[in-house]
Amino acid sequence: xxxxxxxxxxxxxxxxxxxxxxxxxxxxxxxxxxxxxxxxxxxxxxxxxxxxxxxxxxxxxxxxxxxxxxxxxxxxxxxxxxxxxxxxxxxxxxxxxxxxxxxxxxxxxxxxxxxxxxxxxxxxxxxxxxxxxxxxxxxxxxxxxxxxxxxxxxxxxxxxxxxxxxxxxxxxxxxxxxxxxxxxxxxxxxxxxxxxxxxxxxxxxxxxxxxxxxxxxxxxxxxxxxxxxxxxxxxxxxxxxxxxxxxxxxxxxxxxxxxxxxxxxxxxxxxxxxxxxxxxxxxxxxxxxxxxxxxxxxxxxxxxxxxxxxxxxxxxxxxxxxxxxxxxxxxxxxxxxxxxxxxxxxxxxxxxxxxxxxxxxxxxxxxxxxxxxxxxxxxxxxxxxxxxxxxxxxxxxxxxxxxxxxxxxxxxxxxxxxxxxxxxxxxxxxxxxxxxxxxxxxxxxxx
Ligand code: GDP
Ligand code: MG
Numbered sequence: 001x002x003x004x005x006x007x008x009x010x011x012x013x014x015x016x017x018x019x020x021x022x023x024x025x026x027x028x029x030x031x032x033x034x035x036x037x038x039x040x041x042x043x044x045x046x047x048x049x050x051x052x053x054x055x056x057x058x059x060x061x062x063x064x065x066x067x068x069x070x071x072x073x074x075x076x077x078x079x080x081x082x083x084x085x086x087x088x089x090x091x092x093x094x095x096x097x098x099x100x101x102x103x104x105x106x107x108x109x110x111x112x113x114x115x116x117x118x119x120x121x122x123x124x125x126x127x128x129x130x131x132x133x134x135x136x137x138x139x140x141x142x143x144x145x146x147x148x149x150x151x152x153x154x155x156x157x158x159x160x161x162x163x164x165x166x167x168x169x170x171x172x173x174x175x176x177x178x179x180x181x182x183x184x185x186x187x188x189x190x191x192x193x194x195x196x197x198x199x200x201x202x203x204x205x206x207x208x209x210x211x212x213x214x215x216x217x218x219x220x221x222x223x224x225x226x227x228x229x230x231x232x233x234x235x236x237x238x239x240x241x242x243x244x245x246x247x248x249x250x251x252x253x254x255x256x257x258x259x260x261x262x263x264x265x266x267x268x269x270x271x272x273x274x275x276x277x278x279x280x281x282x283x284x285x286x287x288x289x290x291x292x293x294x295x296x297x298x299x300x301x302x303x304x305x306x307x308x309x310x311x312x313x314x315x316x317x318x319x320x321x322x323x324x325x326x327x328x329x330x331x332x333x334x335x336x337x338x339x340x341x342x343x344x345x346x347x348x349x350x351x352x353x354x355x356x357x358x359x360x361x362x363x364x365x366x367x368x369x370x371x372x373x374x375x376x377x378x379x380x381x382x383x384x385x386x387x388x389x390x391x392x393x394x395x396x397x398x399x400x401x402x403x404x405x406x407x408x409x410x411x412x413x414x415x416x417x418x419x420x421x422x423x424x425x426x427x428x429x430x431x432x433x434x435x436x437x438x439x440x441x442x443x444x445x446x447x
Contacts (some may be wrong), residue, residue, distance in 0.1 A: 002156045008357045015214065016187055017073065018060055019056050019058065019059050019060075019067050020067070023071065024052075024053055024057065025069070027067070027072065027075075028052060028056075028071070031049065031071070031072070031075050032049055033046060034302070035048065035049075035262065035300075037260065038262035038299045038300075038301060039232060039259065039261075039262035039263065040263075040299065041234060041235040041262070041266040043235070043325075044235065044269045044270065047269065048265070048269065049389065052071070052075050052078055054075060055370070056071050056074050059162050063316060064313050064317075065309060067100060069309045069312070072305055072306070072309065074304055075300065076296055076302075077256055079299060080292045080293050082268055083268055083295050084274050084275055084290065084292040087276065087290050087291065088274045088276055089276075090227070090246070091221050093220045096189075096191070096213055097129075097181065097190055097191055097192045098191045098192070098220045099194065100117065100193050100194065100221045100222075100226055101196065101213065101214060101219040101221070101222075102114060102193070102194065102195055102223050102243050103196055103210050103222055103224055103247060104225035105200065105202070105226075105227070105237060107200070107225060107227065108226055108227045109251075109279055110198060110199060111134070111140065111143050111144050111147060112197050112282065112334075113253065113277075114144060114147060114195040115130070115144075115147030115150060115151045116277075116284050116286070116287040117277075117287075118147075118149075118151040118153040119151040119152075119285070121191055122153055126190050127190050127191070128190075128192070128193055129153070129154055129155075129180065129183065129184050129191070129192050129193070130144055130147070130148045130151075130155045130156065130189070131155070131156045131180040132144045132145070132155060132156065133177050133194050133213055134173070134195055135171045135176070135195035135197065136197075141227035152338070156176070156179070156180040156183055157176075158175075158176045158332050168259040172215055173197070174212045177194055177216050177217045178217065194213065194217060194219070196209070196210055196213060202236070204244075207240070207244030208354040213246060215347055220446075221248050222245060222247040223248070223250065223413065224241050224247040224250050224251070224271075224273070225250075225253060226250060226251070226263060226267060227254050228252045228255050228257065229257055229263075231262065231263065232266075234262070234267050235266045235267070238250075238270055242271050242273075243268075244438045247273060249273055249274055249278060250267055250271070250275040250276065251277045251290075252275055252277075252278050252279065253278075253279070254280070254363050255278050255279065260298055260301060264295050276289070333430065334393070334394075335383050335391040335394055335423055336383075336388070338383070338423050338426065339383040339391070348360065378411055378415060380446075381409040381411065382405060382409050382415065382419050383419075384409065385408040385409035397416070397420060420439075
């Protein structure tokens, strides 16, 4: 597998400081193959790889990872970012009914999705109305009626409701859509879901019809429904629907199949529209909000590698934490450690998040809440301006040493006093915490 190949070629490089161009190129080649295997469209692959290289250049390698793992971590983060970061919810109209129109090729899963959405929304105390505007395909209206029955949601179909089994239903989908909105107003449906016709290929008449329906009902959401198995063609189809009808969101269907889901990245990258839902089966309950992280790992096909990376990082962080805890417990915390801790905190993002992870750290949180990045810079400068002996034993920092350090690091003497006091306070607090939680003391690891 890809993970094995990468591990084999790059495992000797563990622990280097920064990613080199060679590391990045080697891994990028493998990522490229993975993306193509996942059916991401070629132009999208190229653009994405370029983006990754840019970001990976000169990036620091986490001490617990090898460069390949580091690149993959970056790739994964970037993928999750592009696929949507957080998932967006449906836009609901301020003045109901909210109109949701479904568009996409024939067989994409629109009618099935209509039922799924209806059921989902009914579960959220909405009162949806399904509207049959696919008057093209034999059975289309009947199919929606069956789906509506299962979802226990009413279906608005063309009057007088003649639908024969094998014949094309005659009627004007635009008129049906308009009548449906009236009906929704009348019967107090707060959401209208408009199912539309599709063709096997993109076709002008289909686009015109969809655009006419759109103009007639002014939907709050137009969802482009796309089969995850569509592969390379996703880009063309998405572009055609974007230009022909326009859409505000994407739904991926048939994710229960073996497609790796490259279409998700293609559609997202090309149209910029968010993916709202994922459909993964024929039953109405096979339906979920779209999860960018799951999709990213599916596209990369490196689930094992990704969990390995996570484990390695966690194990490393735990080792660090245990070593620090052992020191704190014995009261040997030095300014050097203090500096290290501060740098670690900064690297790991917002201080609050990290502190939130420490049991009983509530009191310290307040103290650190007003330490911003600039402040950290100054503290860092001060500690760097001390000799190793001073860092190990701040007691020796007398007035003349303070003056020297202040001059060397461009700060006021008052700031040095502040820092030293803060350090003593932190040390005291940490010793108390160590006692409270029973770590340290003997200096050994728990478990
Ligand atoms: P439409 O032409 O866009 O309305 O597509 P349909 O809703 O009629 O779906 C076409 C076929 O795909 C039907 O046989 C559905 O049962 C099937 N289908 C739709 N969504 C999914 C899905 O998420 N997974 C699977 N396995 N089949 C699906
Ligand atoms: Mg249909």
